[in-house]
Amino acid sequence: MPVLRIPTPLRVYTNGQSEVTVNGSDISEVLTDLTTQYPAIKPHLFNEGGELRPFVNIFVGENNIKDLQGVSTAIRDGEKLMLIPSIAGG
Amino acid sequence: MLPELSRDEILRYSRHLLIPEVGLEGQRKLKNSSALIIGTGGLGSPVALYLAAAGIGRLGLVDYDVVDASNLQRQVIHGTSTVGKLKVESARDKLVDLNPDIQVDIYNEPYTSENALRIARDHDIILDGTDNFPTRYLTNDVAVFLGKPNVYASIYRFDGQVSVFHAKEGPCYRCLFPEPPPPGLVPSCAEGGVLGVLPGTIGTIQATEALKVLLGIGEPLIGKLLLYNALDMSFDFVKLKKNPNCRVCGPNADIKELIDYEEFCGVPSHDHEEGSAGAGWDITATELAERVKHNHLKLLDVREPHELEISALPNAVNIPLGQLAARLSELDSAEEMVIFCKSGSRSARGLELLASAGFKKVKNLKGGINAWAREVDTSLPVY
Ligand SMILES: [Zn+2]
Numbered sequence: 001m002p003v004l005r006i007p008t009p010l011r012v013y014t015n016g017q018s019e020v021t022v023n024g025s026d027i028s029e030v031l032t033d034l035t036t037q038y039p040a041i042k043p044h045l046f047n048e049g050g051e052l053r054p055f056v057n058i059f060v061g062e063n064n065i066k067d068l069q070g071v072s073t074a075i076r077d078g079e080k081l082m083l084i085p086s087i088a089g090g
Numbered sequence: 091m092l093p094e095l096s097r098d099e100i101l102r103y104s105r106h107l108l109i110p111e112v113g114l115e116g117q118r119k120l121k122n123s124s125a126l127i128i129g130t131g132g133l134g135s136p137v138a139l140y141l142a143a144a145g146i147g148r149l150g151l152v153d154y155d156v157v158d159a160s161n162l163q164r165q166v167i168h169g170t171s172t173v174g175k176l177k178v179e180s181a182r183d184k185l186v187d188l189n190p191d192i193q194v195d196i197y198n199e200p201y202t203s204e205n206a207l208r209i210a211r212d213h214d215i216i217l218d219g220t221d222n223f224p225t226r227y228l229t230n231d232v233a234v235f236l237g238k239p240n241v242y243a244s245i246y247r248f249d250g251q252v253s254v255f256h257a258k259e260g261p262c263y264r265c266l267f268p269e270p271p272p273p274g275l276v277p278s279c280a281e282g283g284v285l286g287v288l289p290g291t292i293g294t295i296q297a298t299e300a301l302k303v304l305l306g307i308g309e310p311l312i313g314k315l316l317l318y319n320a321l322d323m324s325f326d327f328v329k330l331k332k333n334p335n336c337r338v339c340g341p342n343a344d345i346k347e348l349i350d351y352e353e354f355c356g357v358p359s360h361d362h363e364e365g366s367a368g369a370g371w372d373i374t375a376t377e378l379a380e381r382v383k384h385n386h387l388k389l390l391d392v393r394e395p396h397e398l399e400i401s402a403l404p405n406a407v408n409i410p411l412g413q414l415a416a417r418l419s420e421l422d423s424a425e426e427m428v429i430f431c432k433s434g435s436r437s438a439r440g441l442e443l444l445a446s447a448g449f450k451k452v453k454n455l456k457g458g459i460n461a462w463a464r465e466v467d468t469s470l471p472v473y
Contacts, residue, residue: 009275009282084328
């Protein structure tokens with residue numbers, strides 16, 4: 001099953017887990033599974049209309065889903081997924 | 091025409107001159123170049139120190155803050171003897187001692203839409219070491235408009251990111267992050283903390299990238315983002331592409347001049363001011379001390395449990411901000427309540443959450459428990 005890397009700022013919503021094993025064959029299914037496992041993370045990824053927030057970047061391997069097929073991007077078993085956060089500390 | 095190196099400079103930079111990728115010509119290029127460093131904090135410290143040592147001919151430092159004792163855990167360009175001094179002056183003194191052959195220009199002012207283009211214009215490269223979203227978007231847009239490379243780095247707790255945003259050759263910051271996160275989603279280092287050595291690791295990589303770009307050697311992180319995690323000791327690289335819909339560097343860009351970045355991000359461009367919930371919602375520490383003498387007030391502490399070991403108020407109930415939404419049933423909206431955190435920012439967001447859930451008798455402790463420690467109970471430490 002795909003493994004999704006959770007960035008530090010969002011780990012408070014995944015019980016501190018840095019990686020979450022998620023079910024699904026595309027990004028949309030994976031995110032549904034993630035928000036079912038950890039409902040508190042949902043408002044941080046999706047807006048009120050159920051769309052992915054523009055500052056949320058999801059990478060499959062080294063590619064941004066925005067450069068692939070968006071949330072319809074298919075994922076293979078065991079593929080590495082990363083949520084890339086916007087951080088501003090300096 | 092590149093400037094010549096003096097005998098002293100040849101000796102000083104001999105370890106550079108020995109590397110064929112730098113050599114005499116490269117060192118003269120560095121002497122001829124200039125870099126603008128936005129922020130002289132965690133990232134700005136190693137960046138400025140290493141770029142000065144490397145012999146960049148002219149460095150510009152922008153910061154308006156003064157050195158605070160809580161900076162010294164990571165901001166190694168400053169020192170105990172410069173606590174209370176202007177950061178740009180403290181940094182300049184250190185740099186001039188390290189390398190008297192370079193010119194250091196200081197800008198003791200906030201970097202804003204009014205002065206940014208003027209300050210940035212006569213530098214070859216910009217290094218983004220700020221601590222807030224408005225200044226990061228500003229820094230990006232200035233670099234795009236002036237056609238200059240923006241060496242970007244940011245940090246949080248154990249995580250770091252580095253990239254070279256150069257819109258002429260690749261994506262910009264906005265291509266990756268078209269919009270900032272909503273206010274309060276991403277805690278700042280002042281709220282969330284940061285491992286002191288992290289900006290050392292990340293800032294040193296940032297300085298490396300700047301030197302590569304100025305020398306024209308190697309493969310700078312253009313179109314690539316480095317993601318570092320100190321706990322896992324992981325370095326991940328992802329590809330970044332130019333976003334065709336980018337509002338500053340795309341073909342249909344509609345942002346043609348600098349905007350109001352604080353409005354765009356919904357937050358002020360500094361990360362350490364005392365948090366306030368706005369007019370009518372705040373209570374000061376001194377007022378609170380008076381009130382608790384006469385009335386029963388529920389005290390709600392929304393800090394993380396490990397912060398309670400540093401300082402705490404007696405009889406306060408602890409519900410970390412991240413759990414507040416799910417634990418509202420533990421609170422009584424009819425009861426008068428004062429919500430607090432370290433410095434008042436997280437509690438201001440907690441108050442918003444409570445207000446939207448129908449709590450009307452809540453006040454935010456302005457300046458947090460740190461204000462209480464300064465004004466009321468000086469036996470408590472400030473952190
Ligand atoms: Zn762009």
